[in-house]
Amino acid sequence: MVQKRVNIRDVAARAGVSVGTVSRVINRKPVSAETLALVNRAMREIGFTPSAVARSMRTRSTLAVGFVINDISNMLFATVAKAAEKVLQEQSYSLLIANTDNDPGRERLIIESLIQRRVDGLMIAVTDETDEETRSLLRSVDFPVTLLDRQMDGPFDSVCDDHAPGMRKAIRYLFDLGHRDIGLITGADNVRPGRERARGFREAFAEQGLDVPERWLRQGRLDALYGYAQAFEILSASPRPTALVAGGNQIFAGVLRAIRRLGLVLPRDLSIISCDDVDLTVLTDPPVTVISRNLDEVGRVAAEILLRRIRGNEAGERYCHVVPTELILRESCAQVR
Amino acid sequence: MVQKRVNIRDVAARAGVSVGTVSRVINRKPVSAETLALVNRAMREIGFTPSAVARSMRTRSTLAVGFVINDISNMLFATVAKAAEKVLQEQSYSLLIANTDNDPGRERLIIESLIQRRVDGLMIAVTDETDEETRSLLRSVDFPVTLLDRQMDGPFDSVCDDHAPGMRKAIRYLFDLGHRDIGLITGADNVRPGRERARGFREAFAEQGLDVPERWLRQGRLDALYGYAQAFEILSASPRPTALVAGGNQIFAGVLRAIRRLGLVLPRDLSIISCDDVDLTVLTDPPVTVISRNLDEVGRVAAEILLRRIRGNEAGERYCHVVPTELILRESCAQVR
DNA sequence: CGAATTAAATGAAACGTTTCAATTGCGATC
DNA sequence: GATCGCAATTGAAACGTTTCATTTAATTCG
Numbered sequence: 001m002v003q004k005r006v007n008i009r010d011v012a013a014r015a016g017v018s019v020g021t022v023s024r025v026i027n028r029k030p031v032s033a034e035t036l037a038l039v040n041r042a043m044r045e046i047g048f049t050p051s052a053v054a055r056s057m058r059t060r061s062t063l064a065v066g067f068v069i070n071d072i073s074n075m076l077f078a079t080v081a082k083a084a085e086k087v088l089q090e091q092s093y094s095l096l097i098a099n100t101d102n103d104p105g106r107e108r109l110i111i112e113s114l115i116q117r118r119v120d121g122l123m124i125a126v127t128d129e130t131d132e133e134t135r136s137l138l139r140s141v142d143f144p145v146t147l148l149d150r151q152m153d154g155p156f157d158s159v160c161d162d163h164a165p166g167m168r169k170a171i172r173y174l175f176d177l178g179h180r181d182i183g184l185i186t187g188a189d190n191v192r193p194g195r196e197r198a199r200g201f202r203e204a205f206a207e208q209g210l211d212v213p214e215r216w217l218r219q220g221r222l223d224a225l226y227g228y229a230q231a232f233e234i235l236s237a238s239p240r241p242t243a244l245v246a247g248g249n250q251i252f253a254g255v256l257r258a259i260r261r262l263g264l265v266l267p268r269d270l271s272i273i274s275c276d277d278v279d280l281t282v283l284t285d286p287p288v289t290v291i292s293r294n295l296d297e298v299g300r301v302a303a304e305i306l307l308r309r310i311r312g313n314e315a316g317e318r319y320c321h322v323v324p325t326e327l328i329l330r331e332s333c334a335q336v337r
Numbered sequence: 338m339v340q341k342r343v344n345i346r347d348v349a350a351r352a353g354v355s356v357g358t359v360s361r362v363i364n365r366k367p368v369s370a371e372t373l374a375l376v377n378r379a380m381r382e383i384g385f386t387p388s389a390v391a392r393s394m395r396t397r398s399t400l401a402v403g404f405v406i407n408d409i410s411n412m413l414f415a416t417v418a419k420a421a422e423k424v425l426q427e428q429s430y431s432l433l434i435a436n437t438d439n440d441p442g443r444e445r446l447i448i449e450s451l452i453q454r455r456v457d458g459l460m461i462a463v464t465d466e467t468d469e470e471t472r473s474l475l476r477s478v479d480f481p482v483t484l485l486d487r488q489m490d491g492p493f494d495s496v497c498d499d500h501a502p503g504m505r506k507a508i509r510y511l512f513d514l515g516h517r518d519i520g521l522i523t524g525a526d527n528v529r530p531g532r533e534r535a536r537g538f539r540e541a542f543a544e545q546g547l548d549v550p551e552r553w554l555r556q557g558r559l560d561a562l563y564g565y566a567q568a569f570e571i572l573s574a575s576p577r578p579t580a581l582v583a584g585g586n587q588i589f590a591g592v593l594r595a596i597r598r599l600g601l602v603l604p605r606d607l608s609i610i611s612c613d614d615v616d617l618t619v620l621t622d623p624p625v626t627v628i629s630r631n632l633d634e635v636g637r638v639a640a641e642i643l644l645r646r647i648r649g650n651e652a653g654e655r656y657c658h659v660v661p662t663e664l665i666l667r668e669s670c671a672q673v674r
Numbered sequence: 675c676g677a678a679t680t681a682a683a684t685g686a687a688a689c690g691t692t693t694c695a696a697t698t699g700c701g702a703t704c
Numbered sequence: 705g706a707t708c709g710c711a712a713t714t715g716a717a718a719c720g721t722t723t724c725a726t727t728t729a730a731t732t733c734g
Contacts, residue, residue: 005397005479007720018684023722032682047477052453053393054720057689060342062390064433064454072419078410082436085409089435094450096401097434098426099419113431116389117401140384142342224616253616260620279561279590280617283597344690355714360692369712391690394719677733684727689720697714704707 006046015042026050056118064094065306066114068107068124069148071222072099074250076276076295080148083299084123091307093120102127104134111137119143121306126150130190144309146302150192157309157319159302163193163275166291166325167200168207170245170273173289173327175208178336179243179271183216185230185255186247194219197247197275216241227254235262235270242336243271249278256284267334277328286331293325343385352379363387393455401431402643403451405444405461406485408559409436411587413613413632417485420636421460428644430457439464441471448474456480458643463487467527481646483639487529494646494656496639500530500612503628503662504537505544507582507610510626510664512545515673516580516608520553522567522592523584531556534584534612553578564591572599572607579673580608586615593621604671614665623668630662 008026012019015038024031025039042048056062065088069077085095096119100107104127111134114122122141125148126134138145139154147158167184174182184201187194198219205212218230227246234240235258246252252274264270266286274281277292301321345363349356352375361368362376379385393399402425406414422432433456437444441464448471451459459478462485463471475482476491484495504521511519521538524531535556542549555567564583571577572595583589589611601607603623611618614629638658 005720008722009720019721020685020723021683024683027722030682035683049449049452051455051720052450053390053399053455054689055722056390057394057691057720058722060689072422073412073415075410075412075415078412078415081434082409082438085436092450094433094454095435096431097418098432099422101419112386113389113429115386117431118388118390253620256620260622280620283590283593283617283621285597285622342690345692346690356691357693357714357716358712361713364692367712372712388690391719392692394690394721395692397719675734679730679732681730682728684725686724686726688723691719693716693718695714695716698712700710700712702707702709704705 005051006048008048008050010046011039011042011048014046015039060118062118062120063092064096064117064119065121065123065310066111066117066119067095067097068100068110068114068122068126069097070100070102070107070125070127072097072101074222075278076249079295080299080302083296084303085299087300087303087307093307100127104128104131107134108137111141115141121145121310123148123302123306124150126152126191128190129192144306146306146309148298148302151320155318157305157321159298159305159321159323160192161196161293161298161323162325163196163291163293164200164203166275166293166327167197167245167247168204169325169327170289170291171201171204172207173329174243174245174271174273174333175204177243177271177333179241180210180336181213181216181239181241181243183213183218183234183241183244184247185218185220185227185234185244185251187222188219191222194222194247201245213241216244222248222250224250224254224257227251228257229254231255231258232261235259235264240270243273243333246272246274249274249276249280251275252288253280256280267332271333271336273333281330288332289330290328291325292328294323297323342388343383345385345387347383348376348379348385351383352376397455399455399457400429401433401454401456402458402460402647403448403454403456404432404434405437405447405451405459405463406434407437407439407444407462407464409434409438411559412615413586416632417636417639420633421640422636424637424640424644430644437464441465441468444471445474448478452478458647459483460485460639460643461487463489463528465527466529481643483643483646485635485639488657492655494642494658496635496642496658496660497529498630498635498660499662500533500628501537501540503612503630503664504534504582504584505541506662506664507626507628508538508541509544510666511580511582511608511610511670512541514580514608514670516578517547517673518550518553518576518578518580520550520555520571520578520581521584522555522557522564522571522581522588524559525556528559530585531559538582550578553581559585559587561587561591561594564588565594566591568592568595569598572596572601577607580610580670583609583611586611586613586617588612589625590617593617604669608670608673610670618667625669626667627665628662629665631660634660 098110122145145156186197189195246255281288435447459482482493523534526532583592618625
């Protein structure tokens with residue numbers, strides 16, 4: 001039925017050597033020149049491809065790492081995955097990418113599947129840092145785990161963005177332009193980006209001895225729908241804030257929709273700052289000031305840390321690499337009149 | 338050193354049954370109620386997780402399929418991958434996603450790695466349909482292959498978008514508004530979307546008995562840089578075309594940059610149509626008319642076809658599922674004065 | 675020339691499952 | 705009481721590698 005795949009034994013027979021020798025050839029271990037030629041010819045002639053499955057079985061290493069993300073349709077994911085994949089591919093690791101769609105149940109199933117698949121490591125942006133089930137599941141695994149812009153108690157490395165200082169810088173910039181009534185729409189406290197952005201927001205006001213405008217601080221989800229709904233509400237108020245920060249690139253898309261809907265003109269009617277330097281922020285009119293971060297570095301460093309952990313099998317202390325943010329000034333903010 | 342993982346034999350010993358019985362429990366095959374309880378308890382107590390590697394070794398099925406894409410940072414990819422993953426996950430298949438970055442060499446390495454990993458199937462958007470090496474590599478594999486919006490001779494199924502008719506509709510619409518000098522920037526002929534869009538473009542003119550404005554038909558790459566460069570050149574000409582079609586969502590980002598740079602006002606100075614209904618086209622000012630396609634369907638159907646092929650092992654004729662496009666009218670096109 | 679050393683190749687065991695032919699136990703039937 | 709039928713379980717083989725203790729062959733040295 002299924003035509004038998006040729007295996008290392010077939011190659012050995014054909015080349016007139018032992019399987020051990022063929023194995024050595026496959027793994028580029030020293031063999032005599034003539035044997036090498038013999039074996040290589042045999043492999044070519046019968047069309048042999050070594051089975052990574054069998055190899056994994058024997059070596060107990062799959063050369064695969066999981067990459068679990070809570071929202072694959074957020075375009076920022078691509079940058080991180082790409083950078084990570086580049087590092088890993090060089091060492092012949094493959095990426096097993098899975099999308100949880102912000103569903104903790106699905107997240108657990110995915111992690112369990114990766115455990116069964118015996119991945120050598122895992123990079124993950126969990127859906128909810130406070131989810132006890134996920135946390136204990138992750139603590140129980142016997143391969144290294146690197147968190148992507150997340151913080152959780154446990155034996156995990158992490159690579160995080162410096163959201164809070166970035167947000168402080170942004171708010172200070174608005175202060176300098178004379179703004180005091182400033183809104184922020186971002187994710188909830190159970191996930192690092194939302195939490196840190198809100199923290200930076202609060203700290204900026206505290207630094208100036210100002211009250212935090214709590215009614216304009218909205219922490220819910222990081223998606224466009226939430227951004228739209230909250231922005232619409234905030235901007236329909238009267239008086240409305242003079243500036244609004246979109247704490248997330250998808251939130252920004254929603255905010256922009258609300259602005260268009262309400263017919264507000266930027267930056268005359270409202271000053272806007274967003275997070276992450278995506279096409280939309282540059283190409284909208286006017287171009288939007290953003291708190292930018294280096295996602296390439298996140299992916300690269302996360303992969304490097306993970307690899308080191310896999311290699312070294314070091315039980316040493318945990319890294320928490322923090323990637324700086326940068327405020328990119330454009331034309332979406334105006335002096336308050 | 339590496340603490341021994343518990344295996345099915347340990348479970349069997351603990352439960353006082355044979356390994357065959359434990360296997361039956363794992364695979365939900367009928368066993369007596371008491372044995373079931375016994376085995377389940379043993380598994381829980383010693384923390385057993387079956388090894389997918391060993392299972393694959395024995396069953397010769399990995400429950401994994403490759404998903405190879407030429408540009409992971411194109412956000413459209415996410416939609417397709419997500420839809421495909423959803424279908425596959427339900428049948429406990431995992432997705433092995435890899436990015437070729439439009440590099441045929443890397444593409445080959447990736448395919449070879451997937452062959453070694455013994456994936457059960459492959460979905461792929463090849464970098465270059467005319468690349469003979471890739472083609473023969475793909476023909477040689479012994480698992481089913483589904484092409485994503487690509488056409489190649491060989492035993493492959495495919496799921497394609499209906500680019501040409503979509504483009505014809507778009508051009509006819511521009512004709513109706515009085516445009517005759519129309520530009521198109523899109524990908525080269527060696528990849529289906531570029532080829533088909535150009536074909537639709539030509540056909541639309543032919544239908545009306547008009548000459549194709551070859552000097553304004555640019556086929557190169559599908560990225561933003563190319564879009565920018567070509568748009569800048571076309572729009573700097575004098576006289577310039579009255580309408581321009583961006584044949585690709587990333588090209589559109591480049592085109593928009595050029596438009597901003599040249600200070601053109603839409604749709605007064607120029608009418609614009611783009612492909613694919615992404616945030617940028619809706620949220621830019623004015624919102625842009627687009628040729629939209631259902632990427633969710635592409636991913637879903639591709640996965641379904643692949644699964645059927647994997648299951649049925651049918652050597653039957655090849656499918657080529659075509660997903661329709663739709664012209665979504667917005668405010669970026671004006672009557673020519 | 676025999677012994678010692680080195681290099682190259684061998685072949686069996688192990689990795690953790692599934693599968694399937696064979697075995698066991700037990701109540702029903704003659 | 706022997707036989708049959710059936711359900712449940714057993715246990716060994718197989719999947720395709722790597723590894724490592726041995727064996728074999730070739731070379732060097734006293």
